[in-house]
Amino acid sequence: MAHHTIKSPVVLVNLKCYQESVGHGAHRIAQAAQEVAEESGVSIALAPMYMDIHPIKHHFGIPVFAQHFDPISPGAHTGRIPLTAIKTAGAVGSLINHSEYRLSIADIETNVQALRNEGMISCVCSNNVATTSAVATLGPDYVAIEPPELIGGKISVAEANPEIITGSVQAALKANPDVKVLTGAGIHSGKCVKTAVDLGTVGVLLASSVVKAEDPGAVLRDLVSLL
Template identity: 45%
Template sequence: MFVLINLKAYPCDPVEIATIATDVSEATGVRIAIAPQATDIQSVAETGVETWAQHVSPVEHGSHTGSTLAEAVSRAGAVGTLLNHSENRLRLADIDAGLRAAERAGLETIVCANNPRQIAAAARLEPDSVAVEPPALIGTGTPVSKADPEIVTDSVEAASGVPVLCGAGISTGADLVAAEKLGAGGVLLASGVAKADDPRAALEALVEPL
């Protein structure tokens, strides 16, 4: 079970959470990764935690001021990237170009989508994984596995063999177990750890059932 913690732009200490994630991953054997802000990728990667970019731009080297170059996040220590998160939507052509940029840089990829129909379209672009995240549930503490389990099972079917992560509202160990039973190979979460009063306790409780 893969646990990817997206720090978004929350006012947390990315190095502290990365250090906690490293400790918990080593103690439990659970694969845990952190997706910090682009400017924090290097310092987070230096903790030894698996580090992901929150986004890469669908561009190559060139005149692209303000873009996040895939090769740059790779040099900083990222090993993967999210694409098309519900808070940073892309056109289909840009998702495809972003995937090709990530491939050039040797980055693993997860394409996010809202529902099984979008998951099917994303999977056809051949990312390493897809993540289903109904926007209405993001940050609510109510996981999609509880609110509408069929979204997960239908997404697994629609992905045609591409691994599926379950996102939106994930916050407890029970949520991880439910996602796994529905066929998800991992979870994507944010506030459940990044905004917790005690991130270490929150992350330990999250992975304990695994």
């Protein structure tokens, strides 16, 4: 089975569970993402809440990720989400182990393998260089380095802690040369994205600067402006 891929550089927007991301809000951001991706040629992907995966996939030509799925097979479980559900809804991949939804290393491994088996894209989040190294050995497509203390803030990791980015790139390459690294936490401008790419990552994982913006399209245009 062909493995889904996304051309670098990548801007992956995690819509989280923000009020601005519910229903029409998600469509508004998806519309802006599609326009800016077409104008700029930069890959812009969204990770909306589960119920918006299918509508966004249906209405817009941008890659859609899940924010999480459960390391379970279909069967007698209640209130959980197996991989087959996000795949059928149209997701090309999923975040795994986000700082706001941590998993055990065994469950991370199960989910990376499950996505690989389905030809889907795995993006494992990590909080530091040691975790980057550990999860890179599992062979995900992407590791996103996101120091938790900078998530949701106005100071980007690219400004506050460039060493964690370069350290993560080195650690990931050492563990597995095929793994690509994304930079996340506080990313809000074209300069942050440029720094992230200059430091050796293939793009960014971000949320609040786009989701909470009055004009998400204007922020996305700025984010890709120096690529």
